[in-house]
Structure formats: C-alpha cells, structure tokens
Amino acid sequence: MIVEYIRYRVPEERQAAFPTDYARAAGVLARAPQCVDYELSRSVDEPACWVLRITWTSAADHLEGFRGGDLFGEFLAAVRPYVPDIEEMRHYEATAVRGPGGAVPTLHDWAGGTAALERLTRVFYRRVLADDLVGPLFAHMDDEHPRHVAMWLAEVFGGPDRYTRERGGYPAMLGHHLGKAITEPQRRRWVSLLLDSLDEAGLPADPEFRAAFVGYVEWGTRLAQTNSQPGAAVVRAAPVPRWGWGVAPPWTG
Numbered sequence: 608m609i610v611e612y613i614r615y616r617v618p619e620e621r622q623a624a625f626p627t628d629y630a631r632a633a634g635v636l637a638r639a640p641q642c643v644d645y646e647l648s649r650s651v652d653e654p655a656c657w658v659l660r661i662t663w664t665s666a667a668d669h670l671e672g673f674r675g676g677d678l679f680g681e682f683l684a685a686v687r688p689y690v691p692d693i694e695e696m697r698h699y700e701a702t703a704v705r706g707p708g709g710a711v712p713t714l715h716d717w718a719g720g721t722a723a724l725e726r727l728t729r730v731f732y733r734r735v736l737a738d739d740l741v742g743p744l745f746a747h748m749d750d751e752h753p754r755h756v757a758m759w760l761a762e763v764f765g766g767p768d769r770y771t772r773e774r775g776g777y778p779a780m781l782g783h784h785l786g787k788a789i790t791e792p793q794r795r796r797w798v799s800l801l802l803d804s805l806d807e808a809g810l811p812a813d814p815e816f817r818a819a820f821v822g823y824v825e826w827g828t829r830l831a832q833t834n835s836q837p838g839a840a841v842v843r844a845a846p847v848p849r850w851g852w853g854v855a856p857p858w859t860g
C-alpha cells in the first residue's frame with residue numbers, strides 16, 4: 608500500500624465550492640478498486656489549506672490502474688478547477704514508526720491487566736479439564752499453562768511482550784498446536800468455554816470489549832485449528848499479533 612498526500616492552498620473565490628466538488632470526487636474514489644481509503648482535512652490555522660490523503664493499493668495501481676481506467680475522467684472533472692492550487696502531490700511509504708497513542712486504552716488495560724487475564728485462564732482451564740470433548744487434549748498440560756496463555760493474551764491485547772521475551776513468542780505457541788488435529792467441534796467448545804468464563808472471572812461485560820475479545824478468539828482458534836492439522840502448511844515465523852478495538856472503540860460516555 609502507498610499513501611498519497613495532496614496539499615492545496617485554495618484561493619478565497621474557490622473555497623466555498625471546494626468541499627462540494629471533493630465530495631463528488633470522493634464518490635469516484637469509493638468505487639475505485641485501487642483506492643483503500645481517503646480523507647480530506649482542512650487547516651484550522653490557515654483555512655485556505657487543505658490536505659487530501661489517499662491510500663492506494665500500490666503506486667502503480669494509482670498511476671496506471673486508476674489514472675488509466677474508466678473512472679479517472681469523472682474524478683478529474685470534479686477536481687480540475689483546483690489543479691493550479693496544488694502545492695504538493697507525492698506518494699509516501701509507511702515506516703515502522705507507527706502505533707496507537709495513549710488516548711485509547713489497550714484491551715489489556717481495559718480488561719483489568721494481566722491479573723484479570725490470569726483469573727480468566729484459571730477459570731477457563733478448570734472448565735476445560737472437566738470437559739469431555741476438549742479435556743483429553745489437555746490431560747498432560749503443565750500447571751503453568753493457564754498463566755502462559757494469560758501471558759500470550761496480555762501481549763496480544765497490547766500489554767507487556769512477556770510471551771515473546773520469556774516463552775519464545777509466536778513460533779513457540781505455534782509449536783504447541785502442531786499435529787494436535789483439533790476438530791471443529793473441539794474448537795467451538797474451546798471458544799464457548801472461554802466465553803463462558805469471562806463473567807465468572809469478572810472481566811468487563813461492555814459490548815465493545817466483548818466484541819473485540821470474540822473477534823480475536825474466533826480468529827485465533829481458527830488459525831490454531833488449521834495449523835494443528837497434520838501436514839498443514841504453516842507460517843513458522845511471525846510476531847505475536849496485536850489486537851485492537853476494531854471499529855467500536857471503548858464507550859466512555
């Protein structure tokens with residue numbers, strides 16, 4: 608993906624029409640398969656200055672696919688009056704310097720920290736061991752297993768990266784599932800036992816937290832199940848995933 612920034616300084620006489628014309632152009636971007644997303648912002652310090660950010664699937668897709676395609680004529684018709692007002696038009700590549708700020712709590716902190724996740728996994732594995740369908744898979748598990756899984760969840764949910772530093776990170780976690788041949792009924796039981804444990808462990812019950820939690824667990828268990836099949840083609844090295852709030856950040860009233 609590549610990000611294009613277009614900076615405009617729009618003279619007084621064209622400022623009123625600019626947002627309306629760009630709303631028309633945005634309708635074209637919304638239909639363009641090369642466009643991932645876009646955002647137009649206006650400067651509060653200098654209201655004549657506007658910045659349009661467009662994320663394209665690639666620079667070539669923008670320059671050849673979009674500009675050479677059927678939609679470009681319609682796009683250009685909407686923005687042509689403002690071409691002389693462009694001060695900068697460049698493609699930028701994202702760097703590793705990125706991440707969420709402190710304004711939105713991590714799922715780890717919202718859950719109550721690592722202590723809350725340890726409470727959850729203690730309750731969960733008690734239920735797991737008593738379960739006829741998944742219990743036998745865990746018959747030989749270590750006493751520390753619940754704490755290790757809490758450590759994994761803590762890292763995934765934006766807490767300390769202790770599973771990576773102390774337990775071998777993603778490759779180690781993958782290794783625990785290889786060859787286990789987890790079935791779909793077993794995966795589903797694992798998920799429902801974990802979800803049933805949330806209330807008993809006293810984790811937050813707000814819709815946003817529970818939706819994010821379910822999203823991760825559904826994703827993670829499907830990967831674990833796929834990777835556990837004999838002969839599965841697995842991704843052997845990867846960082847521990849980091850899971851966020853998705854489209855519904857925490858409701859703070």
Ligand code: HEM
Nearest residue numbers: 744747748752755756759780783789793794797827828831
């Ligand atoms: C989000 C999904 C999952 C996560 C985050 C997860 C996490 C983990 C972690 C971190 C370990 C290693 C613990 C350690 O370092 O000691 C592990 C081991 C294991 N997991 Fe999972 N797991 C998931 C899904 C599943 C599912 C769906 C099953 C089966 C129904 C399963 C069965 C096992 C088994 C059998 C082990 C090894 C137990 C032993 O040591 O004997 N996991 N899991």
